[in-house]
Amino acid sequence: xxxxVLVISLVLMVVVAAAFWWAARxxxxxxxxxxxxxxxxxxxxxxxxxxxxxxxxxxxxxxxxWPYDVSAAGDxxxxxxxxSQWSWEIAPQEVPVGRPVVFKVTSNDVNHGFGxxxxxxxxxxxxxxxxxxVNQVSYTFTKPGxxxxxxxxxxxxxxxxxxxxxxxx
Amino acid sequence: xxxxxxxxxxxxxxxxxxxxxxxxxKLSMGLGGLVLVLLMLLGxxxxxxxxxxLSMEPTLFYQVMTAHGAGMVGTAAxxxxxxxxxxxxxxxxxxxxxxxxxLILFLLGVVLILGAIFAGGFAGAWTFLYxxxxxxxxxxxxxxxxxxxxxxxxxxVGFLLFYLETGRAIIARYGNLSRALGWPLLFRGSQEDVPPxxxxxxxxxIVFNGIGIVxxxxVLVISLINLYAPxxxxxxxxxxxxTYFFGHVFINATIYMAVIAVYKIIPEYTGRPWKTSRVFAxxxxxxxxxxxxxxxxxxxxxxxxxxxxxxxxQVVSYAAGLPLIAVTAFSLLVSLNRSGIRWDLASALxxxxxxxxxxxxIPAIIDAIIVVNRVMxxxxxxxxxxxxxxxxxxxxxxxxxxxxxxxxxATEGLSGTGYWGLLAYLGGGIGVSVxxxxxxxxxxxxxxxxxxPEWVVQDRVGSLFAVLSIIGALVLLGRFMTRFASPGRA
Numbered sequence: 001x002x003x004x005v006l007v008i009s010l011v012l013m014v015v016v017a018a019a020f021w022w023a024a025r026x027x028x029x030x031x032x033x034x035x036x037x038x039x040x041x042x043x044x045x046x047x048x049x050x051x052x053x054x055x056x057x058x059x060x061x062x063x064x065x066w067p068y069d070v071s072a073a074g075d076x077x078x079x080x081x082x083x084s085q086w087s088w089e090i091a092p093q094e095v096p097v098g099r100p101v102v103f104k105v106t107s108n109d110v111n112h113g114f115g116x117x118x119x120x121x122x123x124x125x126x127x128x129x130x131x132x133x134v135n136q137v138s139y140t141f142t143k144p145g146x147x148x149x150x151x152x153x154x155x156x157x158x159x160x161x162x163x164x165x166x167x168x169x
Numbered sequence: 170x171x172x173x174x175x176x177x178x179x180x181x182x183x184x185x186x187x188x189x190x191x192x193x194x195k196l197s198m199g200l201g202g203l204v205l206v207l208l209m210l211l212g213x214x215x216x217x218x219x220x221x222x223l224s225m226e227p228t229l230f231y232q233v234m235t236a237h238g239a240g241m242v243g244t245a246a247x248x249x250x251x252x253x254x255x256x257x258x259x260x261x262x263x264x265x266x267x268x269x270x271x272l273i274l275f276l277l278g279v280v281l282i283l284g285a286i287f288a289g290g291f292a293g294a295w296t297f298l299y300x301x302x303x304x305x306x307x308x309x310x311x312x313x314x315x316x317x318x319x320x321x322x323x324x325x326v327g328f329l330l331f332y333l334e335t336g337r338a339i340i341a342r343y344g345n346l347s348r349a350l351g352w353p354l355l356f357r358g359s360q361e362d363v364p365p366x367x368x369x370x371x372x373x374x375i376v377f378n379g380i381g382i383v384x385x386x387x388v389l390v391i392s393l394i395n396l397y398a399p400x401x402x403x404x405x406x407x408x409x410x411x412t413y414f415f416g417h418v419f420i421n422a423t424i425y426m427a428v429i430a431v432y433k434i435i436p437e438y439t440g441r442p443w444k445t446s447r448v449f450a451x452x453x454x455x456x457x458x459x460x461x462x463x464x465x466x467x468x469x470x471x472x473x474x475x476x477x478x479x480x481x482x483q484v485v486s487y488a489a490g491l492p493l494i495a496v497t498a499f500s501l502l503v504s505l506n507r508s509g510i511r512w513d514l515a516s517a518l519x520x521x522x523x524x525x526x527x528x529x530x531i532p533a534i535i536d537a538i539i540v541v542n543r544v545m546x547x548x549x550x551x552x553x554x555x556x557x558x559x560x561x562x563x564x565x566x567x568x569x570x571x572x573x574x575x576x577x578x579a580t581e582g583l584s585g586t587g588y589w590g591l592l593a594y595l596g597g598g599i600g601v602s603v604x605x606x607x608x609x610x611x612x613x614x615x616x617x618x619x620x621x622p623e624w625v626v627q628d629r630v631g632s633l634f635a636v637l638s639i640i641g642a643l644v645l646l647g648r649f650m651t652r653f654a655s656p657g658r659a
Binding site: 002086113117124 | 228304472495498543545607
């Protein structure tokens with residue numbers, strides 16, 4: 001997903017830059033305000049309602065089904081992950097391919113972030129590890145291998161070394 | 170001028186149109202620019218360290234990171250407040266010493282924060298996410314964390330006084346905040362005593378940032394007491410909500426204050442007034458509500474949060490972009506079109522600022538989509554978007570205000586060192602931000618002192634762009650400083 005997100009973002013940012021560039025390039029002709037103001041509110045309305053429409057489509061497309069609906073995961077495997085400064089306690093550390101795994105994540109001390117990376121170094125999902133709470137996230141691994149666990153929330157001076165692994169078979 | 174008046178004169182409101190605490194405003198901008206460059210150097214050091222080009226122990230890295238974050242937020246807030254104060258004084262009667270008091274409390278806070286970090290070893294990040302200040306892992310003492318929190322409280326109290334005074338002055342002039350927000354025009358179409366854009370924007374910022382600062386002060390005091398009385402504790406989820414509510418509102422307020430410079434200065438160049446219309450009033454009322462409501466997008470990875478709150482975080486993040494794009498940015502582009510605008514450093518920087526703000530919100534909005542946030546949250550994607558709208562947005566507006574404040578009487582045009590400084594700042598800033606975005610797309614976690622070998626290329630490219638942006642900032646700041654003593658304002 002990440003490369004698509006990057007490309008879409010950069011393209012939209014370039015569109016914004018082009019609009020500003022175009023306006024700057026066409027700023028030098030001294031004309032009457034009335035002429036410029038002719039269709040301004042019409043254009044503004046078009047931009048506004050166009051953005052509203054895009055927003056509705058994106059919202060419906062990304063919130064249905066609800067991204068955190070772990071109850072719909074079916075025949076699941078449960079894994080608990082507990083963060084402490086600066087290590088993870090993950091049980092079990094071995095999970096099967098093809099079955100939904102529900103991660104129940106918490107912390108013994110401060111906020112941590114439980115981020116799971118595939119063997120190629122791409123983040124697959126994450127959730128926060130918070131003392132006193134259990135955040136749940138479901139994921140189905142499709143390939144075997146060693147998946148790395150990184151801490152994704154700054155938790156003190158060894159934050160970058162709070163690493164672990166999950167073995168998917 | 171108020172800054173040369175006696176103490177007795179300073180105790181009463183100045184006349185409308187006067188410039189109370191003008192010297193303090195200029196001092197704020199100079200300090201802001203200077204601190205910005207120093208903090209950019211710290212940022213460069215962090216990127217060089219991550220890229221393996223500079224040896225920095227993780228302990229020092231995280232201290233520098235804490236100073237960089239707190240300092241940048243403070244710099245943006247101070248420069249934004251200076252802009253709002255300067256232009257609001259044209260419409261309401263402000264008491265100059267309140268600004269000076271805010272500035273003194275700000276500087277006191279800076280001293281406490283720097284002492285906490287570099288003398289006490291505090292490295293809990295500027296977000297001081299509860300209960301981290303009390304859990305240093307044996308690295309910093311409670312006294313260091315207390316000094317850091319007290320420093321933030323000092324700065325917060327200063328800004329609260331600032332908002333109380335600006336709010337008082339607005340109410341004294343317009344009767345109440347709803348009139349200052351333009352609600353009679355918005356809801357009844359009344360054209361009587363319509364407040365100018367500066368007043369509408371200021372009133373909105375006063376309401377949402379006043380609330381934000383009070384919530385921030387509460388979680389700061391709770392954290393402070395918790396250091397010495399661990400039994401005095403709150404739910405970490407509540408602490409997280411309070412911290413991100415405060416942090417989001419406070420950093421957003423910096424841009425919403427700075428954009429007042431665009432509303433005020435650009436019309437001088439285009440000859441087209443920026444007036445309060447029903448659309449403008451509606452946009453700012455929407456901004457007021459959405460800035461307060463949008464903060465759950467910082468908690469999208471806390472699934473224990475109510476689902477409706479997370480959905481609001483996503484939806485409002487998108488909606489909050491509409492007033493910016495369809496009102497401020499759109500109106501600016503229309504205002505420029507065939508206007509015969511006089512381009513100089515000030516006008517170019519201010520337009521650049523709106524561009525940076527608008528473009529920078531795009532990756533921010535995309536990051537607030539839950540399914541995207543799941544793989545982008547707390548990666549370098551996050552500094553990617555906030556560097557864009559702070560460096561090329563808020564700070565470009567601040568530099569534009571500085572350039573306007575010290576502009577020569579004669580038409581200068583856009584050339585020479587100012588032109589090259591702008592290009593370097595803009596090019597470097599875009600490069601820094603886009604490199605972060607690329608890092609985010611590579612899944613590189615943010616706030617890591619040590620990077621894996623496969624990540625260092627983007628670190629090194631980012632460092633080069635950081636050098637370029639620092640050169641640009643130095644040129645812009647140097648131009649301001651050299652004109653500071655004899656501004657020769659038109």
